[in-house]
Amino acid sequence: MVILVWPGPSIEVASGVFGAYLVVSGVAMAVLAFSLPTSTAGRVLNFVSGVASVILGILAFRHFGEGYATLLLAIWIGVGFIFRGVSALAMAITDKQFPGRGWTIFFGIVSTLAGVVVLVFPFDSIVTLALVAGIWLIVLGVIEVVSGFSMRSDVKNVEKQFRVVDAPSHAGVA
Numbered sequence: 001m002v003i004l005v006w007p008g009p010s011i012e013v014a015s016g017v018f019g020a021y022l023v024v025s026g027v028a029m030a031v032l033a034f035s036l037p038t039s040t041a042g043r044v045l046n047f048v049s050g051v052a053s054v055i056l057g058i059l060a061f062r063h064f065g066e067g068y069a070t071l072l073l074a075i076w077i078g079v080g081f082i083f084r085g086v087s088a089l090a091m092a093i094t095d096k097q098f099p100g101r102g103w104t105i106f107f108g109i110v111s112t113l114a115g116v117v118v119l120v121f122p123f124d125s126i127v128t129l130a131l132v133a134g135i136w137l138i139v140l141g142v143i144e145v146v147s148g149f150s151m152r153s154d155v156k157n158v159e160k161q162f163r164v165v166d167a168p169s170h171a172g173v174a
Contacts, residue, residue, distance in 0.1 A: 084111050
């Protein structure tokens with residue numbers, strides 16, 4: 001509900017959390033670069049990726065009120081949509097026997113297009129994504145509450161049907 005009422009501040013909070021994630025994950029990647037048993041190329045890539053993540057996270061905090069973190073978050077989401085869409089497309093196109101192949105191709109196209117839209121219009125699309133997420137979370141919450149009441153009713157019905165009487169007969173026991 002907060003996301004729907006205050007999408008701007010909600011996005012700033014999410015951007016701040018994203019900045020913190022970048023710093024923490026970057027430090028972890030840089031440390032793992034020296035502790036994982038991988039090739040030299042793998043170590044270098046992990047270290048460079050970790051350092052880049054830390055730098056982006058620090059920049060996100062340094063320019064927090066200026067929308068830099070929000071822009072980073074939008075770019076991250078857009079690139080994620082594109083990577084997911086392209087990989088889904090490649091998987092479905094190359095494997096003719098892929099289950100749900102048509103839907104996967106459709107999903108890949110939509111996800112790729114969504115990623116492009118987020119990259120082209122980062123600030124507008126991040127607000128739209130926040131509003132959609134807020135609406136979706138409210139819908140999920142209502143469904144959870146209704147499901148909870150339904151389960152409670154079902155449990156009471158089951159208890160009524162399988163009620164065991166705790167009065168065993170002790171007649172004839174000496």
